[in-house]
Amino acid sequence: MSLSSIKNVLKAYHRSQQQKALTMSLCFCLLFSCNAISKQENTLPYVDKKTHHIPVFDTFNGKQIKNVNLGWESYGELNADKSNAILITHYFTGNSHAAGKYSSDDAAAGYWDSIIGPGKAIDTNRFFVLSMDSFANLSVHDPMVVTTGPASINPETGKPYGLSFPVITMRDMVNAQKSLLDSLGIDSLYAVAGPSMGSMQAIEWASAYPDKVPRLISVIGSSFSDAWTTAALEQWSIPIRLDPKWNNGDYYGKEGPKAGLTAALMFITQVALTPEYFNNTGKSLNHSPLELAPLQDIHASHKINQWLLERASSRSEKMDANSLLYLVRACQLFMAGQQSSWQDGLRNIKAKTLFLPATQDLLLMPYHAHDTHQQLKTLKKQSELSEIPGALGHLEGVIGIQKHAETIAEFLSN
């Protein structure tokens, strides 16, 4: 990949050289951690992970889950009248760890640490910020994650649920979060904010409980899963179901579908990034179409594929394949407010809304946010939208969020 070619890629995306420089530093950040900011003065104190217990949870589709445990954490202090709570809802491969570190050993701080902390856009000197692990959280084997999902023991059988776990929806994630807020005596939020799948939950909050959500920040999100997105998400489930070790979801205590799960993570990683990012990575790997091994051997693979495979394989260690299927399904089932149309779902919303789609997003393309924003305007609701530029594509909503720190601070100021 020559400089001239990179320039043309940039031109094709209408990106300036300035943005490219920023992007390169962000790529570095993505690869080697994002903890630079947390080492500054506005660092959060070490974060405690806690567990919220729900004895019996009624799901949206009419099932019951007993003995639910979901991890959560918070930053800042709840004020006396409990009016300063901001809920952060996490993305597909994420968990409650939105900011700060658990201990000095942590390589990186939480994913939105650049905008959550003392004096930051979501200012923990002013707000009580909290976040919760989802049902069927992907990172079941991360010791800091507490989740109830298909890998959990079904108290009625003493065995893991596997695919007998009920299908869950964004409403179920929202209701679990509401149960936590109720337990803390928080009747109304100051705001709800989240990226990607977290945006779906945030919109669901504002539509399902409009009186509890005066402010909504939807980052790289959508208000429903359209046909394109439903099919695109299915691509992540397919390799898991093809892996013979998946065994129709019954693999706990055995080897498990590591190859299928790794493939799913490879697909997720690519669609969440961009050609520009991959081609910069290719340059650093000295990518060439005519690499000798793949030219000579159909079993061999190009270096860029090896790079992607190794990264995904390493990430898969903490993750559970069945949980990925449940999260895909929850996203596919998303319809704002669980109404008969997304427009009806938006009608319920009372919050003022800030949309932050990523310009180069190939996963949830900016049309989702533009459509939703436009519909809210049509419904005479208060809505604003700014795009997040950059070659990280979808991941700009996670890694690049500080580009809109000021927009967010301003939005939350009143």
Added chain:
Amino acid sequence: MSLSSIKNVLKAYHRSQQQKALTMSLCFCLLFSCNAISKQENTLPYVDKKTHHIPVFDTFNGKQIKNVNLGWESYGELNADKSNAILITHYFTGNSHAAGKYSSDDAAAGYWDSIIGPGKAIDTNRFFVLSMDSFANLSVHDPMVVTTGPASINPETGKPYGLSFPVITMRDMVNAQKSLLDSLGIDSLYAVAGPSMGSMQAIEWASAYPDKVPRLISVIGSSFSDAWTTAALEQWSIPIRLDPKWNNGDYYGKEGPKAGLTAALMFITQVALTPEYFNNTGKSLNHSPLELAPLQDIHASHKINQWLLERASSRSEKMDANSLLYLVRACQLFMAGQQSSWQDGLRNIKAKTLFLPATQDLLLMPYHAHDTHQQLKTLKKQSELSEIPGALGHLEGVIGIQKHAETIAEFLSN
């Protein structure tokens, strides 16, 4: 998907309502065949499929393939001095059938029938147009396809090659075509033209044999496989390798990896189209995120996924999984002219060039063509570029090619 949403999708893509109407008719065309034009006066006579035999073929990577048979067909007549030949090079899932019908029973004419025929952009009253099945052609089980690839019998063992078939490259496809031209006494082409993988072959022709190619038409193509494309292509191989019935490529005479191959075709279909196309399809299927079956059952799936699955499953009947792996690899190995850089490959080219990328292409995004065009201009070569608009994305280069019939006719006129 409401009308207002579709409008916004369109807006996000900067497409006009006029283009939308055209797109809807193209979608219809894609679903139900593209033979409307072939029924008009400018229809080709029925086409003969022939076989070109190569006793021993030397591959680019230094191997030999014995007893090569590759199908080919032609339209129009070769003139006396054999100076009017235009070679059409086919796309990934295609074959030599670029135009016309084999018999009155054929549901559809060849894929570029709208621009190849008497009085059409590639005028068979003037030109001798020919096209050849690739090595490792995907549609091994199509009775009209003749190909040598991993599903062929290795004459040295009497058994199918499977993965012992040599890795092939675009240069090998070009050299097989050159062998056919040599056998017909055609020393030089009037032009070479092809879409997608066909564009790779066309560029390879112009770079490998610059004195034989005065005119080059590259449709929805690229001049090399960059890191992004190499990883994106790998997504099509992964489900085949995961399918236990693939059995490391040794499945001939057995059931075969139908599920993995079907998954690959689902991925190919989606990335070759666009959100706009899928969401229009979703509308016709009455897609809803909250469809009852997937809400209640983790084993069930949304209608849009069923639609995609059934279409891919049906297409897979004629196709061979190992061949798909070989074609993916050939594309991943593509570097113009097999030089150390694509810029060096382009330096060889003497042809004047026409690039026709598709504006909404998500598979080989327009930056590929823009980069290559720009580089040729930098090298002071004659190059022009026009984009193909439309919601079919990558497939506009196949289904929507007649939008640029006049551009092509003009380009070929001198």
